[in-house]
Amino acid sequence: MSLDILQMVLVTVIAAATPLMIAALGELVAERAGVLNLGVEGMMVLGAATGFAVAVETGSTLVGAAAGAGAGLALSALFGLLTVVLSANQVASGLAMTILGLGLSGLVGASYVGLKREPAPHLALPGLSDLPGIGRLLFGQDAFVYLAFALAAGVWWFLLRTRSGLVLRAIGDDHTATHALGLQVRKVRFLAVLFGGACAGLAGAYLSLSYTPFWAPAMTAGRGWIALALVVFASWRPFRVLAGAMLFGGATVLQLNAQAAGIGLPGQLLSALPYLATILALVLLSLGRRQGGSLAPASLGRVFTPHR
């Protein structure tokens, strides 16, 4: 019995962690290539609105999810044009994307507020999904969850086990040297940004198609920013993103349950916990490695202008 309760808790933690994982893994790739994309929140919320709208119109969760990823990709293309092609300031451009994304998502989602859809279907394997204690956890999730874990493995394999991944990391560490070697700095960065944008859009689509499942304005509620913090927290390593996302997912679930249970603390304090936990995590992390310097890609956030 207690095993089933533990499973229940873990299932909800994973559900809360999934959007953070997907968005953070995408951002991790962009940052490893040296681009800091502060537009994750905007790409995520635009993905949530577009994904839900398209899913309602087509009746297909899959098409909706693809549209959500596409919306994030489109917004990140604009971001890439500004920062990678035109060498504009990455911080300011990212903020512009977040503001633009929030506005556009309101326009896209305006006529879908209050509509409800069936959540994305969960895997159901005869026998396996009903196993006591582990069945739902291992064999009863929806496709987004499996995708998130596959994405972590895929990103790890790509970054650390392929030549292209090595090139990407090298570009993130020193764009001048890699440019001198004849590597295509801006092309790789642009593709990395697009990947990050698509992941952010997909993470948003998960929120509106599976997690809640409905569209509400600004429903991402800062998750894009938490995903950004997660990348730092994970020291730019894919599997640490998984662990970090679980931790934050856990904090969210804890907070929601505490509110539901009506313990004596004010609801606002509990709502503030994920944000405070993020700050605390960043502080503890930097306290933990006072020596050894920064683990960030060396060219992260720096503008690159090729001149021959």
Add this chain to the structure above:
Amino acid sequence: MRIDLTPRANRSALMDALSPVLAFLAALVVGGFVVAALGRSPAAAFVTYFVAPLSEVWSLQEVALKAAPLALIATGLAFCFRANVWNIGAEGQFVMGGLFGGWIGVATHGATGNTAWVLPLMLVVGTLAGLLYALIPALLKVRLGVSEILTSLMLVYVAELLLDYMARGPLRDPAGFNFPQSVAFDEAARLPYLMEGDTLHAGVAIALAVLVLASLVLARTLFGFTVRVVGASPRAARFAGFSDARLTLAVFAVSGAAAGLAGISEVAGRIGQLQPSISPGYGFTAIIVAFLGRLSPVGILVAALVIALTTIGGEGAQIDLKLPLDLTRAFQGLLLALVLGADALSRYRVRLVPGVAA
């Protein structure tokens, strides 16, 4: 195809001044297409957004009232952004300024005798609250190397939730029929109106004064010089012996104080009590204003007026044309993106080289 960027040897001052204007025009064109796609007349929308608010005295005053906090916050942020320090939590510092300054207004409600000290105290406390709140991410950055971008933003959510809690809980008006708001401030705790019968309050004058002060500081003091040098050439600044840490703390303090002052001005001016939410996102919009104004006080004043105009116009468009308010936000985001793009075009000569791999 390859795109080459060559830095322009001599940037013309005209191009520098024109690039935000061009960006604004481009944003107008895109916005017009979006309005047409939403099935409304772009011409009618243009009139509602940009002409109607300028045609009546009351709406002109509304524009000034909206522009004041934007200009005030953006001026503070200009110090940060020029020094390559990224305070994006001005919204939180604004809220803290309003909350703690407003607290004095609640606490002195019904006080008798000489109450001339109440308003100045509110302004000072509000400014200090914004300043101290901004020092949290600054100290974490300087002492521990924690990214100020993330911490300052996370603290926005925390500040908003704290205000929500205080306005619904401890500071709620006990005789207010459970409405989630504090008592209405006494006359002594309100910013006076500039003219009899108008809505313009002294907060507008305060914002203007700070703007003038800021442009003097930036142009005429060592601190202003340091900020400018660090922005223009961080390496030169290090050789000159300017301390990164001290500068980070200073610009965070300046921007936090400005945001806090804007917050208490809004609470003691237009609102007149504490409510669960006191800002329609001034702290974030001010980031757009700062860049649109090219991080200079004069430019910021113009940019704040333009952005305030679109906001008031957006409210009119919502009523008259049933255009959603999100259109205004999308427009502002697009405008910032285009300003940054246009800036690149004024800094670099862009050449398309066909037939070559990127």
